[in-house]
Amino acid sequence: MKHDWKRRLLQRLFTGAMAMYKQDVPADHDAGFPDPDFLLSRMTLVEKIRILGGVDDLAVPGIPRLSIPKVWMSDASSGVRCFKQATAFPAGIMLAALWDRSLIYQVGSAIADECRAQGISVILGPGVNIARVPVCGRNFEYFGEDPFLAGDMAVSYIRGVQERGVMAVAKHFACNNSEFDRHKSNSVVDAKTLHEIYLAPFEHAVIRGSVNGVMTSYNQINGIYGAQHPYLLDEVLRTAWGFSGVVISDWNSLYHTEAAVHHGVDIEMPKARKMTVRKVKRALRSGRITEDMIDRKVRRILTVCSASEFYSSVKDESRGLNTEKHRALALKAAESSVVLLKNRNSTLPMKKGCTVSVLGRCAVNTPTGGGGSSFVPVVSGPGIAEALEGEGFRVLRDDSDDSISSSDYVVVAAGFDRFYESEAYDRPYRLLEEDLLALDRACRINSKVIVMIHAGGDVETSSWIDKVQAVIFTGYLGMHRGTAPARVLSGAVNPSGKLPFTMARQLDDHGAMKGYPAAPWNISFVRVIGPQGNPRIRKPRTLEYQEGVFVGYRWFDEMNLSPQFPFGHGLSYTDFEITEAEAAPLQAKAGSNALTDPPIVTVSCRITNTGDRAGAQVVQLYVHEKTPKTARPEQELKGFEKIFLYPGESRTAAVELNTRAFMHHDGQQWALNPGVFELRIGTSSREIHHRMEVHIIDS
Ligand code: BGC
Numbered sequence: 001m002k003h004d005w006k007r008r009l010l011q012r013l014f015t016g017a018m019a020m021y022k023q024d025v026p027a028d029h030d031a032g033f034p035d036p037d038f039l040l041s042r043m044t045l046v047e048k049i050r051i052l053g054g055v056d057d058l059a060v061p062g063i064p065r066l067s068i069p070k071v072w073m074s075d076a077s078s079g080v081r082c083f084k085q086a087t088a089f090p091a092g093i094m095l096a097a098l099w100d101r102s103l104i105y106q107v108g109s110a111i112a113d114e115c116r117a118q119g120i121s122v123i124l125g126p127g128v129n130i131a132r133v134p135v136c137g138r139n140f141e142y143f144g145e146d147p148f149l150a151g152d153m154a155v156s157y158i159r160g161v162q163e164r165g166v167m168a169v170a171k172h173f174a175c176n177n178s179e180f181d182r183h184k185s186n187s188v189v190d191a192k193t194l195h196e197i198y199l200a201p202f203e204h205a206v207i208r209g210s211v212n213g214v215m216t217s218y219n220q221i222n223g224i225y226g227a228q229h230p231y232l233l234d235e236v237l238r239t240a241w242g243f244s245g246v247v248i249s250d251w252n253s254l255y256h257t258e259a260a261v262h263h264g265v266d267i268e269m270p271k272a273r274k275m276t277v278r279k280v281k282r283a284l285r286s287g288r289i290t291e292d293m294i295d296r297k298v299r300r301i302l303t304v305c306s307a308s309e310f311y312s313s314v315k316d317e318s319r320g321l322n323t324e325k326h327r328a329l330a331l332k333a334a335e336s337s338v339v340l341l342k343n344r345n346s347t348l349p350m351k352k353g354c355t356v357s358v359l360g361r362c363a364v365n366t367p368t369g370g371g372g373s374s375f376v377p378v379v380s381g382p383g384i385a386e387a388l389e390g391e392g393f394r395v396l397r398d399d400s401d402d403s404i405s406s407s408d409y410v411v412v413a414a415g416f417d418r419f420y421e422s423e424a425y426d427r428p429y430r431l432l433e434e435d436l437l438a439l440d441r442a443c444r445i446n447s448k449v450i451v452m453i454h455a456g457g458d459v460e461t462s463s464w465i466d467k468v469q470a471v472i473f474t475g476y477l478g479m480h481r482g483t484a485p486a487r488v489l490s491g492a493v494n495p496s497g498k499l500p501f502t503m504a505r506q507l508d509d510h511g512a513m514k515g516y517p518a519a520p521w522n523i524s525f526v527r528v529i530g531p532q533g534n535p536r537i538r539k540p541r542t543l544e545y546q547e548g549v550f551v552g553y554r555w556f557d558e559m560n561l562s563p564q565f566p567f568g569h570g571l572s573y574t575d576f577e578i579t580e581a582e583a584a585p586l587q588a589k590a591g592s593n594a595l596t597d598p599p600i601v602t603v604s605c606r607i608t609n610t611g612d613r614a615g616a617q618v619v620q621l622y623v624h625e626k627t628p629k630t631a632r633p634e635q636e637l638k639g640f641e642k643i644f645l646y647p648g649e650s651r652t653a654a655v656e657l658n659t660r661a662f663m664h665h666d667g668q669q670w671a672l673n674p675g676v677f678e679l680r681i682g683t684s685s686r687e688i689h690h691r692m693e694v695h696i697i698d699s
Contacts, residue, residue, distance in 0.1 A: 006523040007419040011371050036302035039066055040295060048291075048298045049280045053272025058082060060267060060301070071305070072314075073169075077125035077141060077157065078369060078478055079376035080114045080321075087114060087326040088368055088378040088478035092127055093456050094337035096143035096500035097475065097570075099618045100642045101156040107333050108160025108168075110326045115166045119315035122167045122213060124373075128154045128201035129176050129217075131457050131501050132512045132551055135426045135520055137179035140370040140456025140476055144500025145552030146567065147197050148637045151204025158209035164319075167304065169213035170205040172250055174198050174232055176217035177512075180426045180520040181541050183253070183533040186220040189545040192630075194221075195665040196549050199232075203241060207595045212245040212304050216265055218253045218533060220540050225533065226250075227268075228259035246304050255534055257282075261289045266297040327479065334484035336616075339473040339497035340571040347409075347448060347469040349491025349573060354408035355394045357446075358385040359438040362413035362454045366481040370456055371422025380479040384413050384452065387482030391490040405445040411489065412439050412468075415454030424528050426520040429507045430460040443467040452485055458503045458510070461564050473499065491573060496616035496642070498570035498684070502553045502563045509563070511547035511555030549633060553685040557634035568620050568637070568684035574611030574647065576683070578619065581605040581690035583679050589699040591659040593670035599656035601694050605681050607653050609645035616644040617683060619653040623661055624678040626693075632664055635680060662696050674698040 040048075047063050055061045055070070062070035077095065080086035087110065089095070095104050115123055128150050131139040143150035154170060161168040175187035175198050189198065205211045214237060216226035226232065227249040237243045248267040254260050254274040261275075261283065268275040283289045320326060340348065350356070366383035369375050381387070385395050388411070396403045404410060414435035421427040430436070442449045449468040453459060454476060465471070472495070474485045487493040504510055533540060550558045553567035583603045591597045603621055619642075622635035639655035662677055663670045676695050682688040 004419070006525065007422070010424060010523070010528060011419050011422065034067060034306070036299055036306050039068065039302055040299055042066060043298065045281070045291065046277055048294050049275065049277045051298055051301060052267055052275045052280070052294070054267060054269040055271060057270045071122060072120045073122040073124055074115060074120045075124045076374045077127060078374060079111060080118065080120065080123070081374065081376050083118055083120070085322055085379060086376060087322045087330050088376040088380065089330045090334045090337050090478045091140045091369055091374070091456065091476040092142050093140045093144060093500060094475040094477060094497070095157070095333065096149060096153050097337045097339055097473075097497040098333065099149070099498050099640055100336065101152070103333055103336060104153055105156040105160040106329055108157040109164050110329050112161040112164035112166035113319035114321050114326065116164065116314060116316045117319040117321040120166070121314050122169060123161055124169050124171065124215065126154050126157045126168065127171050128205060129172055130198055130201065130551060132177035132545070133516055134458035134501070134504070134507065134510060135429055136177055137421055137426045138370070138372070138423045138456070139501075140421055141374045141423070143201070145502065146500065146637050147200035149500055149640070151201040154201055154205045155209040158205055158211045162210070162212065167212045169215050169248065170202055170211045171215035172217035173202055173214050173226060173237070174217060175221045176219055176226075178426065178543060179424055180517055181527050182218045182424065184538050184540045185543050186223055186540040187543050187545060188222055190548060191667040192665045193545055193548045197551050199236065204595060206237070206241045206243050214243065214245065214247050216247060216249055216253065218250050220533070225253065225255055227254045228256055228264035230263040234263045244300065244303070246301050252532060258288050261293050266300050330478055331480045331484060334477040334480040335487050335493040337475070337477070337497045338485055338488045338495050339499055339569070340488070340495040341471040341473055341503070341565050341569070342465070342468075343571050344469045347450065348489060350393065350409050350450075350489050352392050352490065353394070355396055355406070356388055357396045357399065357404045357407040357410045358388065358413060359399065359404070359410060359442055360413040360452075361432060361434050362415055362417070362452070365417065366413060367415070367417035367454050367476055368478050368481045369418060369476045370416075371418030373423060375418055376478070378479045380481055382482040384411065384482040384485060387486035388489065390483065391486045391492065393490070401445055404442065407446065409448045409450055410442040410446045411450050411452060412442050413452045413454070414439065415452070415459070417454070421456050425523055427456070428521040436464070439464045439468070450489065457501050460507065461503065462505050465564065473497070494573045494613050494615040495570065496572060496618075498568050498618050499565060500567070502556055502567045503565040505562070505564050509556070509561050511550050511559070512545070515544050515546050548631065554633035554636070557685070563686070566684045566686035568618070568682065569686070570618070570684075572615045572617065574609055574613040574615040576617040576645070577608045577610050578681060578683070578689045579606045579608070581681050581692060583692040583694050585694060589697050590662070590672055590674065591699060593660055593663055595660055597658040597660065599658050600696070601657045601679075602654055603639070603657065603679055603681065603692070604652055604654040605690065606650055607643050607645065608650040609647055612647050614644070614646045616642055618642045619655070620682050620684065621655045621657075622680040622682060622685065622688070623657070624680060625662070625673065626676040626678060629673050630664055630666065635685065637685070672696065672698060
């Protein structure tokens with residue numbers, strides 16, 4: 001691959017920086033945390049300013065004179081990257097593919113325990129940016145293309161983390177939906193789209209998840225950098241949503257001292273560049289900022305510290321780091337997240353004891369995660385070939401045509417890895433040449449070809465999909481990269497993951513690709529590591545969100561395009577039947593627009609496992625407005641429930657909807673167009689089983 005050496009070099013830069021984090025967290029936290037106002041009244045101006053900038057790459061400085069401890073942070077959603085060997089859970093996109101609140105909550109809790117076991121108080125996740133374009137190098141860290149799913153998964157993850165005494169940080173606020181020129185891009189997006197699609201997951205994280213931290217983005221949003229954005233940080237986050245936690249900058253993304261003091265971040269990371277004592281004092285002397293503004297930031301930092309156990313007695317080794325229990329949880333999450341995309345003639349599960357050939361780039365070095373700051377350096381479990389042997393298959397090591405043609409199955413482990421899919425640059429849409437050749441060869445000489453896709457989202461499948469029998473989407477599964485898919489292929493696990501994004505027939509079918517830079521996966525050093533977004537050095541590049549609210553499946557519905565695999569899709573080895581669908585109004589009139597408002601409608605159905613294996617199905621609820629007065633998507637996910645059933649078992653699934661589920665944003669505020677709404681119960685955005693109508697009357 002042409003750009004291989006560039007990607008390798010860039011990753012070395014990342015991992016080089018990571019190496020220095022592999023130290024022990026100094027045990028200086030044991031003092032407990034004094035009252036914020038008391039502390040503030042005793043802090044000198046210099047001490048106050050110093051606490052607004054990071055130290056040691058991943059810490060907020062302490063003030064020993066006042067017994068304020070240093071506070072350590074670590075990345076991120078799929079495990080504790082720094083400091084010691086931690087459990088590597090599946091990447092964010094696979095956690096979203098679970099559609100399982102309880103499991104993602106448990107993952108959050110375990111990651112928090114691994115933080116506390118090392119003395120880390122803050123986890124720099126979850127990432128909740130919407131997967132707008134499939135090539136975004138960082139989609140694998142996020143929770144997919146739908147704001148409700150991403151928001152809901154974030155809420156459970158955050159609760160899991162914070163209830164174990166670690167602060168979560170929802171990132172990157174906002175519209176960091178591209179890694180192409182991320183430091184120098186300007187996401188231009190209208191207010192309606194901003195609120196309905198891109199801010200919504202953050203709103204869930206703040207209002208329902210009570211997240212204590214928010215990290216701003218590198219990019220500009222409508223011409224203003226995220227770290228100093230008056231509308232986003234003051235009007236929306238702190239005022240409209242009442243966020244009282246701490247806002248931290250993404251690494252090296254502050255460009256203006258006064259702007260940041262007025263309406264920007266509370267903490268500049270990884271160290272003060274614009275919030276230095278000299279620069280802040282100069283701005284104070286000029287009268288353009290006041291000490292009161294500094295006090296507000298310091299009070300917010302101290303309040304978050306004292307309101308919880310985040311900062312006191314942090315280190316507790318008994319919480320467990322990379323324990324057997326956590327590794328077992330990581331396996332459960334990994335195997336439950338695998339999505340069975342295609343299974344012609346019930347090729348899967350593979351028959352025990354059969355012979356298998358394993359080809360493809362990921363056959364030997366099956367990847368654990370994408371690259372950049374989320375990568376958890378792990379001693380990982382077996383790759384796919386070894387894991388298949390562990391499941392009782394005979395893996396043929398001889399990869400001659402003869403051997404391959406004689407094997408009962410050929411598994412092609414295709415896709416990317418942390419060099420090709422990473423923060424800081426976009427990734428290819430097409431599988432790499434090596435994989436395409438392996439696929440072609442396998443299909444020519446064997447009729448039972450099964451493909452595993454390692455990627456953070458949609459990839460090109462049209463050129464080969466019809467030639468293969470079965471496909472599983474494995475994304476990045478963390479340390480159980482081989483064992484989890486092997487257990488799905490063998491049938492030890494019945495797949496129950498569902499796509500948190502749409503897979504298209506071709507890249508251009510994604511509406512968001514219109515106006516996106518051509519061949520964004522071509523790496524340019526000037527772009528990736530050249531001067532950052534400082535407008536005085538480089539002019540930001542405009543990324544217009546031309547598709548508006550029609551992101552992901554909303555675009556496919558709007559344009560009547562048929563996807564390769566729709567949002568929410570995922571097959572099982574058993575069958576389910578959904579009956580007795582019902583929608584019951586709980587009150588006569590609509591309520592308020594608050595995400596936490598009580599439900600006004602409850603939707604229920606009966607789901608039965610009609611096959612002969614235990615398995616789980618996700619009942620998905622889409623809302624369709626019958627007579628919209630503004631541009632509205634054909635349907636939007638507003639609820640779901642994952643139900644596990646033994647063969648023959650039936651259960652009732654119920655989803656409650658409050659008024660917000662029926663609202664749109666009119667550019668100024670959330671608004672309701674009273675009237676008839678259709679409620680659709682489906683098992684993907686394109687497999688709708690039941691439709692019901694409810695009449696929503698304005699309050
Ligand atoms: C990333 C953040 C991450 C930070 C610290 C930055 O490059 O954008 O998401 O939390 O590094 O590792």
